[in-house]
Amino acid sequence: DTAVSQTPKYLVTQMGNDKSIKCEQNLGHDTMYWYKQDSKKFLKIMFSYNNKELIINETVPNRFSPKSPDKAHLNLHINSLELGDSAVYFCASSLAGTSGKDTQYFGPGTRLTVL
Amino acid sequence: GNSVTQMEGPVTLSEEAFLTINCTYTATGYPSLFWYVQYPGEGLQLLLKATKADDKGSNKGFEATYRKETTSFHLEKGSVQVSDSAVYFCALPSGGGNKLTFGTGTQLKVEL
Numbered sequence: 001d002t003a004v005s006q007t008p009k010y011l012v013t014q015m016g017n018d019k020s021i022k023c024e025q026n027l028g029h030d031t032m033y034w035y036k037q038d039s040k041k042f043l044k045i046m047f048s049y050n051n052k053e054l055i056i057n058e059t060v061p062n063r064f065s066p067k068s069p070d071k072a073h074l075n076l077h078i079n080s081l082e083l084g085d086s087a088v089y090f091c092a093s094s095l096a097g098t099s100g101k102d103t104q105y106f107g108p109g110t111r112l113t114v115l
Numbered sequence: 116g117n118s119v120t121q122m123e124g125p126v127t128l129s130e131e132a133f134l135t136i137n138c139t140y141t142a143t144g145y146p147s148l149f150w151y152v153q154y155p156g157e158g159l160q161l162l163l164k165a166t167k168a169d170d171k172g173s174n175k176g177f178e179a180t181y182r183k184e185t186t187s188f189h190l191e192k193g194s195v196q197v198s199d200s201a202v203y204f205c206a207l208p209s210g211g212g213n214k215l216t217f218g219t220g221t222q223l224k225v226e227l
Contacts, residue, residue, distance in 0.1 A: 004158070031213060041202050041220040043159075048214065056214055090158050100208030101147045101166045104215060106158035 003027050004107040006091050012113045013081055021076045021110045023091030030096035031055075032074040033104065034066060037088040049074055050096050081114045088112070117142040117209035121218035124202075128195055128225050136190040136221045138179075138205035148172075148181055148188040149206040149215070159204065162190075195225045 004025045013019055025032060033056075034046040047066045048056035054066070063079040078085060091107040122137040140148065147166045151159040163172030165181035165188065172179050177192045190203060205218040 041153075041222070043204065043217045043220070045214060056210070092158075094213050097213065099147075100213060101164075102213050103149075103161045103164070104159075104213065106160065108156075108158045 004091055004093055004105050006089075006107040006110050008110060009108065010111050010113075012115065014115055015081055015083060017081050018077070018079045019081060019112070020078070021089055021091075021112075023074045023076070023107055025072055025091075025093040025105070025107075027093055027105060029093040029105070030071055031094050032068065032071075033092040033094075034074065034076050035090040035092065035106075037090060037109070039087070043090075047074075047076075078112075081112075083114050086112055086114045117146060117207050117216060119205045119207055119216060119218040121203075121205045121221055123219070124222040126221060126223050128223070130197055130225055130227055131194045132225075134190070134192040134195045134199075134223065136203050136205075136223070138188045138190065138218060140186050140188060140205075140207055142186075142207060142209075145181075145183060146208045148179070150177070150179055150188070150190050151204045151206060151217070153202045153204065153220070155201070162203070195223070197225045197227060199223060200225045 031050045033048045049068045052068045088109045092104045094102045094104045149164045150162040152162045153159045163174040165172040168183040202220045206215045209216040
C-alpha cells in the first residue's frame with residue numbers, strides 16, 4: 001500500500017490556467033505538508049495543515065490555495081499559472097508532535113510544467 | 116532561525132569508495148537532525164536521524180554523528196554502491212513543530 005500518494009504524477013498546462021494536485025495519506029497522520037522543489041533540487045515548504053487546520057503558510061503567492069477536506073487529504077489548487085510555477089511539488093505527512101523529532105513521509109511528487 | 120549548510124555537489128565516486136557529505140548547522144538549542152535521500156524520480160525518504168547531541172544515526176551502511184562541538188552532522192558510508200546514487204539532504208526543524216528546513220542537497224553519482 002502506498003503511504004503518501006499524489007495525483008497526477010505529471011501535469012503540463014498553459015500559462016493562465018488553473019490546476020489542482022491531490023494528495024492522500026493512509027498513515028493515520030495528523031499533519032500534512034506541501035513542498036516545492038525547483039530545478040536545482042532546492043526544497044522549500046509552502047504549507048502545513050494539522051488536522052485540517054492551516055498551521056504553516058510560508059511566503060507563497062495567493063494564487064496557491066491549499067484545501068484539506070479531512071486529515072487524510074491535502075489538495076493544492078493553483079490559479080493563473082505562471083512559467084515560474086514549473087517545479088516538482090511534493091506532499092508529505094507526519095505525526096502531529098511539536099518535538100521536531102518526527103519523520104516526514106513524502107509522496108512521489110507531481111512534476112508541473114507550465115508552457 | 117535554524118539553518119543547515121551542506122557541501123555542494125555533484126560528488127562522483129567509484130564503487131566501494133568512502134563517502135563523506137558534510138553538513139553543518141546553526142540552531143538554538145539542540146534540535147533533531149535528519150538526513151533524507153531522494154532517488155531518481157522519487158520523493159524524499161528518511162535515511163537516518165539523531166535526536167540529541169552525541170547520538171549516532173545509522174541505516175543501510177550510512178552513519179552520521181550529531182556533534183555539538185563542531186555543529187556538524189556529516190554523512191558517511193564506508194563503501195558506496197551504484198545504487199546509492201541519489202540526492203542527499205541534511206535537514207533540521209525550524210520555526211516550531213515539525214517544520215523542516217532542508218539543505219541545498221548534494222547529488223551523489225557512483226560509477227562502476
